[in-house]
Amino acid sequence: MRDNTKFNIEEELQKLPALPGVYIMHGPKDEIIYVGKAKVLKNRVKQYFQKSYKKSVKIQQMVHLVERFEYIVVDSELEALMLENNLIKEHKPRYNTLLKDDKTYPYIKVTNELYPRILKVRKQYQDRARYFGPYASNDQVNEVIELIRKTFHIRNCNKSFTEDAPLANKCMYYDIHQCDGPCIGKQSQADYKLQVDRAIDFLNGKYEDIVKELTRRMQRASDNLDFETALEMRDLIRAIEAIQNRQKIVAYDAEDRDIIGMRRSFADCIVQIFFVRDGKIIGRDHQFIDIDPEESDESILTNFIEQYYNGTPFVPREIFVQTELEERAVLEQWLSREKGKRVYIVTPQIGKKEKLVELAITNAGILMNRYRQQYREQDVKNARALEELQKLIGLPGLPLRIESYDISNTMGALNVGSMVVYQNGRPKNNDYRKFRIQSVQGPDDVRSMREMLTRRFEHGLSEMQTNARDGKDDKLGSFSNFPDLICMDGGKGQVHVCEEVLRALGITSITVVGMVKDDHHRTRALLYQDEELPIAENSEAFKLLTRIQDEVHRFAISYHRSLREQKQIRSLLDDIKGIGEVRKKALMRRFGDIDHIRVAGLEELRDCPSMDEYSARQVYDFFHSNPETAVGTWRVGVEEKQ
Numbered sequence: 001m002r003d004n005t006k007f008n009i010e011e012e013l014q015k016l017p018a019l020p021g022v023y024i025m026h027g028p029k030d031e032i033i034y035v036g037k038a039k040v041l042k043n044r045v046k047q048y049f050q051k052s053y054k055k056s057v058k059i060q061q062m063v064h065l066v067e068r069f070e071y072i073v074v075d076s077e078l079e080a081l082m083l084e085n086n087l088i089k090e091h092k093p094r095y096n097t098l099l100k101d102d103k104t105y106p107y108i109k110v111t112n113e114l115y116p117r118i119l120k121v122r123k124q125y126q127d128r129a130r131y132f133g134p135y136a137s138n139d140q141v142n143e144v145i146e147l148i149r150k151t152f153h154i155r156n157c158n159k160s161f162t163e164d165a166p167l168a169n170k171c172m173y174y175d176i177h178q179c180d181g182p183c184i185g186k187q188s189q190a191d192y193k194l195q196v197d198r199a200i201d202f203l204n205g206k207y208e209d210i211v212k213e214l215t216r217r218m219q220r221a222s223d224n225l226d227f228e229t230a231l232e233m234r235d236l237i238r239a240i241e242a243i244q245n246r247q248k249i250v251a252y253d254a255e256d257r258d259i260i261g262m263r264r265s266f267a268d269c270i271v272q273i274f275f276v277r278d279g280k281i282i283g284r285d286h287q288f289i290d291i292d293p294e295e296s297d298e299s300i301l302t303n304f305i306e307q308y309y310n311g312t313p314f315v316p317r318e319i320f321v322q323t324e325l326e327e328r329a330v331l332e333q334w335l336s337r338e339k340g341k342r343v344y345i346v347t348p349q350i351g352k353k354e355k356l357v358e359l360a361i362t363n364a365g366i367l368m369n370r371y372r373q374q375y376r377e378q379d380v381k382n383a384r385a386l387e388e389l390q391k392l393i394g395l396p397g398l399p400l401r402i403e404s405y406d407i408s409n410t411m412g413a414l415n416v417g418s419m420v421v422y423q424n425g426r427p428k429n430n431d432y433r434k435f436r437i438q439s440v441q442g443p444d445d446v447r448s449m450r451e452m453l454t455r456r457f458e459h460g461l462s463e464m465q466t467n468a469r470d471g472k473d474d475k476l477g478s479f480s481n482f483p484d485l486i487c488m489d490g491g492k493g494q495v496h497v498c499e500e501v502l503r504a505l506g507i508t509s510i511t512v513v514g515m516v517k518d519d520h521h522r523t524r525a526l527l528y529q530d531e532e533l534p535i536a537e538n539s540e541a542f543k544l545l546t547r548i549q550d551e552v553h554r555f556a557i558s559y560h561r562s563l564r565e566q567k568q569i570r571s572l573l574d575d576i577k578g579i580g581e582v583r584k585k586a587l588m589r590r591f592g593d594i595d596h597i598r599v600a601g602l603e604e605l606r607d608c609p610s611m612d613e614y615s616a617r618q619v620y621d622f623f624h625s626n627p628e629t630a631v632g633t634w635r636v637g638v639e640e641k642q
Contacts, residue, residue, distance in 0.1 A: 007068035013049060016042040021073040022083045025093075027065045034062050034095040035087045037080040041071050056294035062095040077330045078337070085310040094430070097291055097303045106141040107314065108132040108203060113601055114161040114189065115182050116196050118145055118154050123592065127607050131314060132203045132277070144203075147239050149173075151210065152199040153180045160602045160620060205278050207240055214240075255279065257318035261360025262301060263368045266293050270371065271304055272364035274356070276316075286367055297323050305331055305345075315339040320346050320357050382425025385540035389485070392526065392533055392541065395511060399485035400424055404515075404548050405452060405498075406489045407437075407445045408556040415440055417452035418556035421483070425544055427551060431481070434555075446493050453501040457482075461505060486512045487526075487545065489552055495527055515549055523549055573597075576622045578615045586610040587619070598623045 021041045025034040038044035047053045048063050055063065074080050088096050109121045112128040120141045121131075149156055156173050161183070173179035180187040180195075202210055218233035259274040269289040275282050287308070291300055301321050309315055315338050325331065328345050335343040348354040386398045393399075402422040409415045415437035421428040435455060437448045456479065463480035488494045495514040502510055514527035523545045525532040535542045573584045573594075590608045591597045597605075597619065605616035 009049065009066070009068070012069070013046050016045055016071065017073060018042045019073050020075070020077050020080045021071050022080050022087065023069055023071045024087065025062065025066045025095075026068045026070070028067055030067070032087075032091045032093050033065060034093050035084055035091065037077075037084040039077055039080075041073070045069065045071070056292045058095060058292040058294070078333050081306065081327075081330055081334050085306050088307065089310060097289060097295070097300065098307070106138055108141060108144060110196065110200060110203075111601060111604070113603060115155060115192050117156070117601075118148055118199065120145060125590065125604075125607070127604060130200065143239070147236065148199050148202060149178055151202070151214070151236055151240075152195045153178060154195065154199055155179050155182065157183070158599050158601070158624070159183055160624075202240075211237055211240055255318060256316040257320060258316045259320045259356050259360045260301070260304070261322060261357055261362070261364045262297065262304075263361060263364040264291060264297070264300070265368060265372065267291055268368070268372070269300060270364045270368045271301075272360045272367065273308075274360055276356075284363075286364065288371070298325055301325060302327050302331070305335075309335060309338065312338075315343055317341065318344050318346055320348060320353060320360075322357050322361060323347060379425075381540050382544065385425055385544035388539055388541035389544075392535070393485075393511060393513060393528055395485070397484065399483075399511070401481065401483045402485045402487060402548065403483040404487040404489060404552040405449065406552040406556040407448045407452070409443060409448075415448050416556065417448060418552060419452070419456060420548065420552045420555050422544075422548055427547075432555060445490070446497055449488075449490075449494055450497050450501060453498055454505075457501065457505050457507060461507075482507070483510060486510055487548055488512060488514045489549060490514055491516065492527065492530065515545060522546060576618055578618045583610050583615060 018040050019042075020037075020039055022035065022037050023041060023045050024032055025036075027033040036044070048055070048059070048066075072083060074083060088098070092098060106120050106122055108131070109119045110130040110132075111117045111119065112130075120138070148154055156179065157171055170181055170184045171179070174181045174184070174186070180192070182189070182192050198210065214233050214237050218230050218237070221227070221229035221233060255276075256278070257276045259276060261272045263270055263272075267290060269291045271287045271289065272284065273286070274284045287304070289300065289304065301323060302325055305319070305321075305325075315335050317339075319335075324347050325345060332343055332345055335345075346353070348357055386400070389395070390398050400423065404420050404422075406418050407415065408418070417435035417437055419433040419435070421431040423431075433456065435452045437451055439451050440448045460479040460482060467480065486498055488498055491514055495512055498512045502508070502512070511528075515523040516525040516527050516532055518524040523535065523542065525534045526545075527533075535545070573579050573587070579587075586609045587597055587605075591600060600620075602616055602620045605611055605619050606613060608616070611619075
């Protein structure tokens with residue numbers, strides 16, 4: 001529990017130890033606004049508060065907001081780096097440089113089972129399986145896996161095989177000739193292993209022998225007048241050639257490496273990454289980063305590497321970058337620990353390696369130009385949309401800040417509310433808010449909306465009073481920043497509720513409109529003062545309102561779904577004998593969600609921390625023997641992140 005006594009920064013600076021560690025800066029509401037690491041905490045933290053120390057504008061703003069700081073002492077620079085990564089990922093402090101797209105990439109996994117399977121995954125475990133990737137998209141992974149299953153007849157079921165297991169019933173994949181039936185004794189383990197080895201060769205880019213064999217099979221089928229099989233072989237050959245054409249040789253060796261190139265412009269930065277595996281580009285991706293214009297290239301790349309490779313399923317042996325990194329040694333030490341083998345961060349100066357980095361930089365520059373042009377064009381469209389809304393409604397000024405609200409529930413259960421914010425026509429994600437409805441039981445959207453709006457604006461007024469008391473009248477918090485326009489996703493009932501809440505709280509400066517839907521559930525008009533104001537479908541205002549409507553629905557539904565899934569996951573695992581809180585947490589940490597637990601093999605469950613043979617068997621049997629939860633008949637409704 002936090003001590004309420006006044007935090008004296010000058011006194012606390014004198015107490016800092018001369019040891020490595022992580023420091024955490026807290027803002028006016030005790031929120032974490034910055035996390036950093038230090039070789040010597042005493043020296044590093046003091047620099048922030050020394051007038052003689054040169055600081056960027058962004059850091060100056062951060063220091064001005066610091067109400068207190070805390071620190072965690074560790075044994076080494078490496079431990080400080082790892083702890084800093086985890087804290088940034090968990091808290092996403094506003095003054096740390098953050099990746100805009102915190103996605104993970106899909107990999108292909110060849111399981112370590114008696115009869116291995118080939119799966120799409122996003123996490124790597126120490127389970128003696130083989131992993132290939134990363135791939136740039138889900139579609140690419142699905143295409144490769146489908147091609148492998150059709151070509152090599154790798155099983156697509158979730159059956160658990162043991163040496164003395166009885167024969168199972170055949171499935172449809174055997175009937176459509178995409179599996180040779182190891183579960184019914186039609187294929188030996190040795191023959192199946194041979195097919196798996198050939199599939200692994202394929203994943204390693206060895207296509208020639210496979211194409212030759214398929215060509216022979218196509219010719220043989222054609223000679224036998226089996227044209228259906230011949231066409232199937234032809235299609236497989238074409239699919240392999242298409243994949244081969246995407247994987248161009250770019251290196252003189254078969255090393256795994258990531259090639260990173262960066263281009264920046266003012267506060268925007270784009271980092272381009274090429275994934276090179278076995279000397280081939282198997283994919284590429286880019287990341288947008290909001291940066292401090294005064295931040296150095298070396299600092300940007302260091303922060304990028306720390307965040308990008310934190311928790312990634314695969315770390316390559318080499319990482320090429322365009323500038324020398326001061327913290328290269330500790331980064332290499334951390335990455336080597338993650339990989340389990342030595343990892344090198346290289347800054348090529350001449351030759352082919354340097355040209356690869358230049359290629360990545362050039363691609364980042366192309367993306368930057370395209371991005372800036374699109375950004376400028378969108379700014380023009382957004383400005384036009386705000387002008388059209390101002391004219392349509394008759395507002396005294398442009399509606400620079402727009403808020404919209406929505407309610408989501410399932411038959412009245414788990415009532416939740418969502419609030420989205422658009423600033424200058426663009427979504428302002430940091431100001432989005434979620435509300436668990438507390439006073440309403442059952443499906444009553446109007447009463448739920450009243451509670452959400454009351455809580456939102458009461459909180460805002462309270463925040464204003466606190467700022468006024470502390471002499472910070474000019475400071476707007478996340479709730480005290482009131483909108484110029486509220487777009488209610490509903491008819492007169494919801495508009496009137498919003499107006500009543502604002503009147504009751506004495507707020508008269510906010511305009512409220514309702515978004516009237518057509519038969520396709522798209523906004524066709526605005527409801528203002530009980531009158532419908534038609535909107536032209538080709539107008540920028542119509543497009544902006546459509547984006548707001550879609551976004552508030554998406555945000556509400558995703559929040560409701562996450563709560564529903566948590567409830568379902570808890571209730572399902574609670575039904576399994578021998579699975580208590582510790583094992584539930586271990587299973588969720590290892591597999592991520594109920595779907596991955598459901599399809600996991602017996603060995604994978606047994607290898608999970610805290611699990612033993614008995615508990616693994618209980619979980620496996622629960623999902624494979626129970627008609628209510630059996631594989632193929634039940635799904636929680638988890639959508640994979642794209």
